Amino acid sequence: MLRIIGLGSPQGDDQFGWRVVELLQQEGIPDSAELVVLDRPGTALLPKLQGAEQVLVVDAVDMAAAPGHLIELEATQLLQEPGFSELSSHGIGLIDTLKLAQACQIELSPIQLHLVQLGHLEPFEPLSNPVQLAAQKLVKRIRLLFTQG
Template sequence: MNAHRAGRHLIIGIGSPFGDDQAGWRVIEHLQRMDLPPEVQLLSLDRPGPALIEQMQGYSSVILIDAVRTDQYPPGACLELTPEQLSGLDSLSTHGFGLAVVLRLASTLAQLPTRLRLFGLCMPTVPTPHAALSPEMRAGVLQLTQQLSATLNT
């Protein structure tokens, strides 16, 4: 464990440069413009796969934010998920080595942080082709940013 990170909190936005899959990155960008406690670190990752396990090492608390493909919820809806719930949605991951698989591996290796929170921003299973975030996803990003900011500053 990296002792210099102990007691620190990490928020990771996971994404890719494609349409609504940028949602995790956009939350991080909004948070970077806010006055957050100094123990909070922010990071954007492009489809990290198993490398995510190393990124989480040494942090007492990690929040992961990713777009999830699902038609069970409207586009832009923000869900706080358990790893088990994520597994049900992650079968349509846009990230080759899906987040649910990485978290199962981290759990098997006893490499999960003490506190792990997962937020999924819902995008349709058949995404519409666009370079930027859809209006629904932009609204979800802003809502989650405000929720996290309020939580981190209390």
């Protein structure tokens, strides 16, 4: 089973992960996939990173790039790159959760991260245009996974 986790909050572009999941729900996905939306989950993310053949985590981060810039990497890469240590806009973010799992020797599913550079964090405002376009682009990429697999 493929699990797609959209992380976020109601703060402007931080809704990116939620929007990607919403677009995938609208298009329909195969029964072999599970869609999950989490609001600043902290360590509650940990169980969602287990028990799947593959996990895709979708989140908005601040990586000092142009708004809407997408990167894709494996969770192991995220932990090895010192520049990624403060990416999250959440209290206990994705990196902290991955470090906790590593420290506790918790076995996780293979995790692929799809991260976008956020542009703004105004509460309850919609996604900025560049981040909305990035969400649509990412949904197309994810849909290709279903046709290739």
